[in-house]
Amino acid sequence: MQTDLLSEARRQAEICNACRYCEGYCAVFPALHRERAFSDGNLTQFANLCHNCRGCYYACQYTAPHEFDLNLPKALAELRQHSWKTHAWPRRFADLFDRSGMLISVGLIVCFGLFFALVQGMRPESGAGFYAYMSHGLMVAIFLPAFLLPLLTIAISLRGFWRTVGGADLRLGDLWSALKSAGRMKNLEGGHGDGCNFEDEDRFSHARRHFHQAVLYGFLLCFASTSTGTVLHYVFSMQAPYGIFSLPKLLGVPGGILLCVGTLGLAGLKLRADSELGAPKAWGGEMAFVLLLFTVAATGLILYAATGTPWVNWLLPIHLGSVLTLFLLTPYSKMAHGFYRMAALTQEAGAMRRADSTQAHMSLGKEERR
Amino acid sequence: MKAGPDTYDLVVVGGGNAALCAAITAAEAGARTLILETAPKPYRGGNSRHTRNFRCMHSGPLGPLTESYSEDEYLADLMKVTDGKTDEHLARLAIRTSEECLPWMEQHGVRFQPSLSGTLSLARTNAFFLGGGKSLVNAYYRTASALGVEVLYEAAVTHLELEGDTVTRVDFTHEGDRKSVSPKSVVVASGGFQADTDWLARAWGPAAKNFLIRGTPYNRGIVLADLLGQGIAQVGDPTQCHAVAIDGRAPKFDGGIVTRLDCVPFSIVVNKNAERFYDEGEDVWPKRYAIWGRLVAAQPGQVGHVIIDAKSLDLFMPSVFPPIRADSVEELAEKMGLPPEKLRLTLDAFNAACGDTSGFHPTELDGVTTSGISPPKTNWARPICEPPFYGYSLRTGVTFTYLGLKVNERAQCSIGDRAVTNLWAAGETMAGSILGQGYLAGFGMTIGTVFGRIAGREAAAHAN
Numbered sequence: 068m069q070t071d072l073l074s075e076a077r078r079q080a081e082i083c084n085a086c087r088y089c090e091g092y093c094a095v096f097p098a099l100h101r102e103r104a105f106s107d108g109n110l111t112q113f114a115n116l117c118h119n120c121r122g123c124y125y126a127c128q129y130t131a132p133h134e135f136d137l138n139l140p141k142a143l144a145e146l147r148q149h150s151w152k153t154h155a156w157p158r159r160f161a162d163l164f165d166r167s168g169m170l171i172s173v174g175l176i177v178c179f180g181l182f183f184a185l186v187q188g189m190r191p192e193s194g195a196g197f198y199a200y201m202s203h204g205l206m207v208a209i210f211l212p213a214f215l216l217p218l219l220t221i222a223i224s225l226r227g228f229w230r231t232v233g234g235a236d237l238r239l240g241d242l243w244s245a246l247k248s249a250g251r252m253k254n255l256e257g258g259h260g261d262g263c264n265f266e267d268e269d270r271f272s273h274a275r276r277h278f279h280q281a282v283l284y285g286f287l288l289c290f291a292s293t294s295t296g297t298v299l300h301y302v303f304s305m306q307a308p309y310g311i312f313s314l315p316k317l318l319g320v321p322g323g324i325l326l327c328v329g330t331l332g333l334a335g336l337k338l339r340a341d342s343e344l345g346a347p348k349a350w351g352g353e354m355a356f357v358l359l360l361f362t363v364a365a366t367g368l369i370l371y372a373a374t375g376t377p378w379v380n381w382l383l384p385i386h387l388g389s390v391l392t393l394f395l396l397t398p399y400s401k402m403a404h405g406f407y408r409m410a411a412l413t414q415e416a417g418a419m420r421r422a423d424s425t426q427a428h429m430s431l432g433k434e435e436r437r
Numbered sequence: 438m439k440a441g442p443d444t445y446d447l448v449v450v451g452g453g454n455a456a457l458c459a460a461i462t463a464a465e466a467g468a469r470t471l472i473l474e475t476a477p478k479p480y481r482g483g484n485s486r487h488t489r490n491f492r493c494m495h496s497g498p499l500g501p502l503t504e505s506y507s508e509d510e511y512l513a514d515l516m517k518v519t520d521g522k523t524d525e526h527l528a529r530l531a532i533r534t535s536e537e538c539l540p541w542m543e544q545h546g547v548r549f550q551p552s553l554s555g556t557l558s559l560a561r562t563n564a565f566f567l568g569g570g571k572s573l574v575n576a577y578y579r580t581a582s583a584l585g586v587e588v589l590y591e592a593a594v595t596h597l598e599l600e601g602d603t604v605t606r607v608d609f610t611h612e613g614d615r616k617s618v619s620p621k622s623v624v625v626a627s628g629g630f631q632a633d634t635d636w637l638a639r640a641w642g643p644a645a646k647n648f649l650i651r652g653t654p655y656n657r658g659i660v661l662a663d664l665l666g667q668g669i670a671q672v673g674d675p676t677q678c679h680a681v682a683i684d685g686r687a688p689k690f691d692g693g694i695v696t697r698l699d700c701v702p703f704s705i706v707v708n709k710n711a712e713r714f715y716d717e718g719e720d721v722w723p724k725r726y727a728i729w730g731r732l733v734a735a736q737p738g739q740v741g742h743v744i745i746d747a748k749s750l751d752l753f754m755p756s757v758f759p760p761i762r763a764d765s766v767e768e769l770a771e772k773m774g775l776p777p778e779k780l781r782l783t784l785d786a787f788n789a790a791c792g793d794t795s796g797f798h799p800t801e802l803d804g805v806t807t808s809g810i811s812p813p814k815t816n817w818a819r820p821i822c823e824p825p826f827y828g829y830s831l832r833t834g835v836t837f838t839y840l841g842l843k844v845n846e847r848a849q850c851s852i853g854d855r856a857v858t859n860l861w862a863a864g865e866t867m868a869g870s871i872l873g874q875g876y877l878a879g880f881g882m883t884i885g886t887v888f889g890r891i892a893g894r895e896a897a898a899h900a901n
Contacts (some may be wrong), residue, residue, distance in 0.1 A: 083755035085695035088489055088569030091550035103755055125575060126568030128486050128693050132479060135695075259548035259567050269575040 071345050072149050076110045082135055083102045089123040090406070091258040095143070101422055112232040114147040115411035118254040120263035122271075144346040154231070156223040157381070163399035164248035171359050174396060180296050181390035186384055196308030196374065200383050203300070209391065217397040220405050224398060228407060234414045241420065245412035249283075249405075252276045266339040275336050281329030282360065283405075288322025289364070308374065320371070326364035330357050349401075356401040362389045368417050438471065438618070439587060445471045445620040446900035447893075448607050450660055451627035452476065453483030454570070454882060455864025457577035458889030459624045459896065461545055471740045472581070473592040473609055474626070475603065476655045481590060481693075482574035483628050484652035484837060484865065484881075487693040489540070489570055490563040491886065492879030493535045497529040500539050501549040504559050508532050511562075511742035515877050522873025529884045530846055531871060531880075534887045539564060542886065546576030552663035561670035570882075587659070592616075594660050597623065599667050603858045622896035625850075626864045626889060629838035630658020631678060632690065636837070649683060649737035651834040654690035661866055664842060669860075672843035673869025678835050679876045680730030685740060685830030686758050694852040695757040698829055701729065702817045703749035703799070705787050706831065708736040711770065711779035715789065718816035721802065722753075727876065734833040741775055741831035744784070752799045760827035769826045786810060788820035841869040848892040859899055861892035 090096045093121065095116050102109055121140050129135035148164065155161040163170055182201075193204040212305065229237075255263045261271035295314040299305040309315045334357045342350050366386035373382055397403065407416055447463045449456045452474025464470045474481050481624050494511050495502050510533045515523055543549070550567040552560040559565075566573045577590065589611055598606035606624045609616055630636045632654045637645035665671050687696035702722050706729075707713055715732050719725055733741040750760075763769035766784055770777035790810035797819055805819045842850050842862040850860045864885040871884060 081755070081759075082695055082757055084755045085697075086693075088566075088694070103751060121515075122568060122572075126572035128569065128571050128691070129695075130479065133691060134688055258550060261548065269572075270579060329606045 072142075072146045073107055073110055076114065076146045077105050079137050079139050079142050080105050080110065080113065082129060082137060083123075083139060086129075088128075091267055092122040092126075093120060093254045093258065094412070095139075098418065101418070106233075108231050108233045110146060111150045111226060112227075114143040114150055115228075115407045116254075116415055117143040117147065117254070118263075118408075119144055119345055120255050120257060120275075122257050122264055122267070124344055125264045125269035138344065139256075140344045141346070144344075144349070147407075148346045148349045150228070150231075151224075151407060154224045154227045154407075155399060156220050156227070160399055163396075164352070165348065167396065167400040168355035170396060171207055171352075171355040171400065173393060174392035175362070175388060177388075178391040178395075179384050182384035182387045182391075183381075195306070197370075197379070197383055198307065200379060201387075203253075203306075206387075210394070213391055213394045217394055220398045221403065221437060224403070225406055225410050228410055229414070232411065232414050234410070235417060235421070238411070238417065238420075239306065241334075241413045241416035241426045244416035245409055248412050248416075249409060252280055255279065266336045268341075274332065278329045278332030278336065278426070281325045282333060283329075285322045285325030285327075285329055285364065286360070288308065289326060289367070290322075292316070292319030292322055320368070323364045323368040323371075327361060327368065330361035330364065333357050334361070353401050359389060359393055363393055438589065438616075440469070442616070444617040445469050445618060446671045447471070447622045447624065447896045448473060448620040449624045449626060450597075450607070450620055451483060451625065451864070451866075452481045452574075452588070452590075453485035453626065453628065453864060453885070454488070454573065454577070455485075455866075455885035455889035455892075456483075456582055456626035456661045457564075457574065458623070458886050459849070459861075459863055459893035460581050461577060461584060462890045462893030463622075463624075463897035463900075464581065464586045466894065466901070468893075468897035468900050470586045472582075472586060472588045473594050473607070474588060474590050475593040476590065476653065477837075479654065480570060480653065480679045481578070482653075483656060485574050485885070486571045487569075487643040487652050487691075487886055488566070488573075488882050489694070490559065490879040491535070491539065491566045491882040492563050493539050493883070494532050494878065495536050495539075499536070500543065501551055501560075501564050503538075506562050506582055507774045508546045511535075514562075515872075515880065518875040519872055520875060523877070524871050524873075527844075527846060527871045531883055531887045535883045538883070538886045538890070541890070542573075545580045547573050550764065569769070573745045574720065594627070596663050597625075597660065597667075597860075599664075599669075599852070599857070602852055602855055604860050618761070621900040622859045622861070624889075624896050625660055625664070625842065625860065625862045625866055626885075626892070627660050628653070628656035628658075628865045629678070629868075630661055631838045632833045633657040633797065636662075637678075637838075640840075641734075644734055644739050647832065648680070648734070649687050649692060649696075649832050649834045650690045651681075651683065651687075651692055651696065651836050652690075656837070656865070657718075658838075660888050661749070661841065664850070668852050670843040671840065672867075673839040673841050673873070675838070675840040677874050679727070679837050679839075679871075680734065680833050680835045681726050682729035682733050682741065682831045683834035684756060684758055685832040687834065692834065695728070697754075698743065698756055698831065699753035699831065700743055700745055700749065700756075701726070701831075703752050703819075704743040705784065705814070705821060706741050706743050707775065707780065707783060709738050709740055709742070709775065709782050711742075711833065713783060713812060714741075716812050718806070718814040718818055720816075721800075729831065730833045730835075733831050738835055742775060743829040743831055744769065744780075744821060745827050746821045747825055747827075748819070748823045750827060756829065760829050762825050762827055764824050764826075766826055773828045773830065784821060787814070788822055791818050791820045794819045817856060836876075837865045837868070837870040837873060839874070841865070842867045844870050844888070846889045846891075847895050849895065859896070861896055863888040863892040 131139040152161040152164045186200045255276040262273040265275045290317045370382045446468035449460045449472045460470045548567040549564045592611040594609040596608040615636045685695040767777040770780040790807035806815045807813050844867045848861045850857045
């Protein structure tokens, strides 16, 4: 299976390297054109640099029915999905990627059941807000390991990935350049700044880029909200619930709204896009992941709105259950893509830096060409 | 067709760059326009799909172009490659108008990028399309559609009915039916005839059956033949075409840019009898790859074989198909179907004729030459002796033909001594009106854009 994916990606990359028309679209092509032959590590790196903007597919002279049958976005999407499985840790969990849609559903039900039972069975004597339903200590006891363990496994996976793609010295400058690229989703801008092709064949639009950034920044705001809450709790001994003009709420409410808008937008685009230009088998899992993120954000907002009503009895387990599912499945779901993407962008920044310093030949040949 | 057959102001025959420029220009002038594209949608755009740049005059930095490129310099470049066989009046018109075309192209959705890797020498003269010609074609179809231009794919025009000096009817087949439409104006922009290898063979002799066609299989010259058969004025020599030497393993049609091979200057090239036949080091490859199309066409079987050794493998752009590899010259000959002893003799003679190679420089005319051998190799002549050895086959790849419709400065066709009142032509189908032979990179797109816009403007004015 893996050799098939790699050899198909290699076959296509070799055609791309002889053509080079797509050079301006994204980071994949300059990286590809630096090589003459492609190692498995090169191909894995290209796969994780590819943002599936599809610009190259619609511009390609060699897509089916042409006998070269190029579909680079698909070849790289399938290899990308596979590379996450290859680097998953522990190894025996690798197949979870193929079932992440089902896993998310089951996870939601189990986690919801767990919290519902806890809320019913271990209701604290005292406490305000959510803590009236579940003690702070119990929440921390569940969520701290559920947050840290996945991060640990991701870190182990990334170390393996870094080795595979031939990552050399890690410099802060490279990381900064990767952050800048991800921060504005440069690779979905299309080189000309008109955006990417996704939901309407070869029409360029910023829809996917904007919705993705709503999700990214929404998630980061929610994360910041939780972090500030933790600081308020432990450092300033200020306990939840917090008022609307507190940091956790000022960050969390806009974050939750952005996440809702972004996830719904992405789900809508995904329904309209051609699934044959991605990894078709991963479609269900990706969609489930987007909807899980939506559930986390929406239940969080509704929960806030329902403060003080009996609905909290139900809403709190749903919200905490979805958050726990998200955390636990981070290393084995689409959530992992962010970590691999950052690693690939960092590696590419380093490779560019090294290539600049050894500016090679290669101005041969193609000049008077039509 | 949404409307009745008599309601179109303009029918454009063809669906590439020139056709789209004509359709867009006419639609903007208010003409109700129908494009009849013979290819299915994935193959729409004719040879424009395979293009990638636009040669453009400019008096100062313009879009992606640096410095300036004057009308006279542009014309001089053109005269050099065509050996003076150029209609100077129309060439100057194309060159002068190219400057206003570039912003027009951008306004209509085309996006440019800095020169591609390996093409830096063109940064001043040629504007490259981001994503290549197919992305340009996509952008124009989007623009045309927004302007209300209708497009029929797999609509093969079979005949233009001519009554006196007016086209009265356009016949075509679509979805298995014969259909007709009677527009006020017609623009023909359906390319040359190179995909009709029988026609090529009539012009070239049977050798043409072995040629590869670099571009679309849909340029079969059906409309061109129909019009010439009715006495529409013709221009160009039927044996003239833009032909280059490409990888012999390329597909028969539509191989496009990736089938190019840049290794000839570092090689010896032999025919199927393992004999050398031309100076492989005459000039840098970009200036010579076009003549090799004809050189290979003149060899038995219309095939050449390039032989290099290990030290040259990384000196040229990667090829789409890997080279044939062998540890000895004899083994390579076996694999390539060449007589091994003869290849050994040819190679030994060549190697013995090589002299001091210390001045070898892969990107410049280095004067590292052979002595006492015919034909000589006058640059980059290094012995081919370091295993493994690598081989490629070379075949003639035809880009487009020059026989076409003769037009005037208004892109209008003529019959006898008078203009056809409602027929214009643009793109490769009339490029012979400007170029007699030879080719200048990016000039085909210039002709298509300039004359497509002129044809669209004139056709719309006539309809109104």
